[in-house]
Amino acid sequence: MRFSTESSPHIALDTSVPLIMRRLLLALVPGTLALFWFFGVGVVTNVLLAVAFCVGAEAAILALRGHSLRLFLGDSSAIVTGWLLALALPPLSPWWLILVASFFAIVVAKQLYGGLGYNPFNPAMVGYVVALISFPVDMTSWISATDPGPSLITSLAVVFGGDSLGQLDGVTAATALDAAKTQVALGRMVSEFSDGPAFGLLGAVGTEWAAVLFLAGGVWMISQGVTNWQIPVSTLGGLFVIAFFFWLLDSEVFASPVFHLFSGGTMLGAFFIATDPVSASTTPRGRLVFGAGIGILVYIIRTWGGYPDGVAFAVLLMNLMAPTIDHYTRPRVYGHGAEG
């Protein structure tokens, strides 16, 4: 009898790229719901539009490149990019802003570099940064987490109709990170403004609970083997250590490490963005260096940089470093330099 001859191993674990992506999406759900709770329908429109634009752009380019739509669209990676981008953008972002960001994320940052697996930079963060630099006003108008948000009609008008959030009175508010930066710059003490409306129990009001849920989702992902522990732990650790150091130095000028961990994009970034395997470091020790670098850069940008939050820039800068880090952090191979 004749048989076919495939190469060993003949068995494989039940794992696949789509499975990983879908688990990641699942882990995003609780935190996303929390954001929806605090910021309203603007979070949903963001996610729907960004996912639609990203998947559309991916499909168009895949078709142009003659790739299998079933194989590559089916991996859900475009949905992940869109979703993460949507969470990074301010709720109620206008549709054209989301379109521009999605275009840069998928077409420029991902597909022009060769598609899944070949992008040196995190696509969602490229899209976000392009939008942030091009449209700074729209990108920094966050609606208040505490006040009742605008009505559905108003919201849709903002997203689709070209109304500006800034025109709606009392809807937007400075985020806690904004406040921390501007108030300190005005010479006020942290203790003076940290009971302001933007501040919650742990960090920024509202976002802090989303951060807790992103943290939970991230821990679940690690337990499922969807992502590694090194990057989130070292990102949070790096940020904590540097924030703790300056806070000890002068707690009236520098916000507490806990505030930094639970404000802005820290948790989302540490568990879902910095961990993008394609653009991150891949060796075990390299991942620790990579994450710590992000944590420290986030703090530096937040404290002394021109932007309220620094996760996106920190991730992109460390993406740039990843190949070098990998080169210098190769593990010792069995039997090499063994003392036996």
Next chain:
Amino acid sequence: MTVGSKPWRFHGGLRLAGRREVSTDASAEPVPIPATLILPLQQHIGTRAKPLVSVGDRVLKAQPIAEADGYVSAYLHAPTSGRVAAIKRLPVPHPSGLSARCIVIDTDGEETWWDQLPEPCSEYAALDAHELRKRIRSAGIVGLGGAAFPSAVKLNPGPDRKLDLLVLNGAECEPYITCDDVLMRTRAREVITGAAIMCRSLGIEHCVVGIEDDMPAAIGALEEAQSEFARDADIRVQPVPTVYPTGGEKQLLQVLTGREVPSDGIPADIGIVCHNVGTAAAVYDAIARGLPLMHRFVTVTGHGVRRPRNVEALLGTPVSHLIEHCGGYAPDVARLILGGPMMGFAASTDEVPIVKGTNCVLAATYDDITPVRTPVPCIRCGACAEVCPVTLLPQQLYWFARAKDFDKVQDYNLFDCIECGCCAAVCPSHIPLVQYYRYAKTEIWTQERERQKSDMARRRFDFRLERIEADQRAREERLQKKKKALDTAAGTEGKKAAIEAALQRVQEKKRAQAARGDKEDA
């Protein structure tokens, strides 16, 4: 020696479903003698054996039919009596699917024994190490765990190696395979005594048998036999965690002792010799019963065969005969794997024979194995590096192998890869990683051979130049010598005369040439 005192472990590895239950409940029953036995001359690592018989010869059971050709080679014996039908190239169980020279025996079913077998020796202590090795060598014993390295070579400690531990490998970490399990359960005494013989041959006192902890029956049987039969050797049974690939030699040594075999070395470099439990039993047979290696335990398993079980098969038994004995194929058999599902290779035909290193025939359906899936690009998740028992970076090896950057792939220690398959098994992109590594290794070997060939050609060329030069030098020297001899013989006068004579000769030659030239002009 502090074996097992500390729970050592190796990096990575996989916890795989053992699937031992498919084949393990039956003991190993002997398979009826097939009509034809196919015995490849190369069933071991080293030089191919040299046939001692010709076509048409009658051979008797246990008679040597091929002899070891050189030190690293192995004898081959007739597993039963019959007639040599052919000595020719036939398909052999090898991943390449190529043919190799085999002795084909038409069996007669009479089981007539050869009458020149060595005396059985119940008191192995009466034999010295050299004599033990000689008997083991002439019994044709090679490593039965799969590598098939001639055992007598491995049992020779050599003059300047300090050995302190014999490790018997009973880990049997690949899913489905149970032949060592059954062997340890049914032939525990032979395994333990064989280990003691090996210790004597190596001149060491300590032996530890490493067995995966999901084989309690085997562990129990060996422990019992150990208390009864291990006399002058200190033999210990050590359960080890069931993690694939604990049965890999380097991994087992690491788990048992915490020591690492140097990258370009062998276990003896760290004072250890490692043999398979089946080899120990074969050594016992060779010494205590005077019997050469003629059969082995084989696991016939998988859902692609109707009655999976362990069998005792004569070497040379065609796989098709084994399958038939085990009830034939199930209709949905998809792949025929020789060895386990992780490291075994898929055979293209079941006409290949069982050889000394065959531990398992896996007739697999898609219940047993994973269908081939379309690979997608690597997403650099690093799952491969997490499971690599050698702490390699499989992903980087893959990129370099794909880019044909063979310097870089060696720089990342490709040749430390043991091809266990863990990386490919966990790859979410379904990239056949091991295949890339094999490709890179083969390419590098080919390049190396080419380089050696061109080096040789260059050396030959250089040598030729040198020879021509030397010839020239020698000629000049001779000339010089002649001149000197002339000088000293005749003095300056003679020299002048010689010059004169030479001048005259030249002038005469010129005249003659001129005359000839005139003639031609006319």
